[in-house]
Amino acid sequence: MAGVATQASLESAPRIMRLVAECSRSRARAGELRLPHGTVATPVFMPVGTQATMKGITTEQLDALGCRICLGNTYHLGLRPGPELIQKANGLHGFMNWPHNLLTDSGGFQMVSLVSLSEVTEEGVRFRSPYDGSETLLSPEKSVQIQNALEMTKRDVPGFAIGGLSGGESKSQFWRMVALSTSRLPKDKPRYLMGVGYATDLVVCVALGCDMFDCVFPTRTARFGSALVPTGNLQLRRKVFEKDFGPINPECTCPTCQKHSRAFLHALLHSDNTAALHHLTVHNIAYQLQLMSAVRTSIVEKRFPDFVRDFMGTMYGDPTLCPTWATDALASVGITLG
């Protein structure tokens, strides 16, 4: 995407985010994104629908779960079915019949696109601007690079994507890079952390100041028979659930938990009926969306740090049993556990 950034265009990036509340201790924020296909509350988890489909659930089901933004992957769609066909089908929205927002990783389909930051190298996080293709390297050690990054953050773009951090790096490196990024990014623009989706990671990264997340994990793990719950996950194929007649999570409001027991899902998972996978996909997306909603409410009600402590307590048995990296990350923004 070539193009010269003129003075006018530098200042004309839309203000898509409105901050509704901020945590007084940590960097957590609650907000609203004003997007072409409707408003989206943040923090938000965006399910990933790689090939113009949300893996076995209909767009109506996804809408019914309260999802208002999900991901499409233009790399895959660029190959199949290809950009010309998508254009003929009235864009990706028309092709898959999704009335709400879509986030893609490039601008070919006239979506809202965010500046994408590329990969973490040995030196640090590399930023690339679509305006003039210039690259900026952010590394904690070198003040020159930090100054360059500050230059970047002064660019008038709608928001920032923090990428390349869901690879093989250690969790300790991971949270520090996220924290560094959010400390340098302007407050009034959304921070989209790519590829982050485990519940603990979401909660910690909200504390570190991120607003938007996407990950294939919940939908992928559903197709392996794993249901997400506040204490971790249930591998429903295991024999221990054969006669467990309660729902996956009695507190969950999703259709799967309203209608079905663990025992039935266990039986269905051992059959060749794909419906089993769809029940779990519905539940896992609901879990992620309900989690983000609960996080948001706690920020708005000024009790986010307590929420975090409760969350960690439920997930790990006791807040002090939380993994070290998460404890450190939370401490760095003023939240202590136990």
Place this chain on the structure above:
Amino acid sequence: MKLSLTKVVNGCRLGKIKNLGKTRDHTMDIPGCLLYTKTGSAPHLTHHTLRNIHGVPAMAQLTLSSLAEQHEVLTEYKEGVGKFIGMPESLLYCSLHDPVSPCPAGYVTNKSVSVWSVAGRMEMTVSKFMAIQQALQPDWFQCLSDGEVSCKEAASIKRVRKSVDRSLLFLDNCLRLQEESEVLQKSVIIGVIEGGDVMEERLRSARETAKRPVGGFLLDGFQGNPTTLETRLCLLSSVTAELPEDKPRLISGIGRPDEVLKCIERGVDLFESFFPYQVTERGGALTFSFDYQLNPEEILLQQNGTQEEIKCVDQIKKMEITGCNQEITSFEINLKEKMYREDFNPLVRGCSCYCCKNHTRAYIHHLLVTNELLAGVLLMMHNFEHYFGFFHSIREALKNDKLAQLKELIHRQAS
């Protein structure tokens, strides 16, 4: 339960079965079909997506082959399979086998019948069979029976005779066990008519089974390819002539629209709906017209001329799909074909199903090419709705004395 016939036209019985179910307040229309399920769930569908379908039958078919291994679980559950699978309001019929999966021959003895599940073979004696039914608590269930002659080629008359004898023996034993159980008395036993291709044995099976206090009859062993049905149609008429008018007649393994009509004309009331599932599994969408009010040009328009295209391009292929060793029929289009890549029409113009109201042939084609799970979901929704619509049109045609027109329309579309 009570079966009342509104009229009989050309051998076709139009009517209602009333006072069905544990609460005695469900009704079923005949001729009709049952909702096909696998392990207690419509294939590919959750409650939400099933609910999107118009005209879902009041009764669902469960298969013992898929549920027998839940025996212990259901015994502990105590509340019956309907509640277990999340379909507490549906009427339930439990058949022995899955019509889609062929059963290997050689596993019926004087004391037991084997059913085949994902986990392997399960041997059913009468007592084990009835114990499982006690745990399932279905509204209707097919009695344990020896249907093996239909799996074999050219069964000897001795073997055919044995299938009738065994099935009657199983029936009498099951009825006896039912008398001893309060729970089982709430379910209705469906007697099974066997006898292979031997007229004498078919008549014997029909007459003897009709003497027993069964709630209805299953006509077994008529499944096969279209040519085998033709030769068996005469047997079918003779069998139903021996059966009481006030009890429903089910048939297993018949799904093609032209075959359905032929069987209805010979006194059959209820069918399975595995056929739309088989079409779904090979990436097909049912497009045959059952709108006998439309003139032929309008019908072609509705289908976008694809039926003609199919005949020109000669697309009949054999496809090996697991358990669906079936040829593509002329009642469907194959969405994997390249010609649908840029076709932004719905599967069937004018169809009111979720898929046709929300998606295009191009999108379904894309989902099939990229191997996406949603293809099965959307196709299943369309194919079920289309098939249930077909049965509705049969009832309407009978009501309005238009059966001949419907028959002509369907047979014109049969290849």
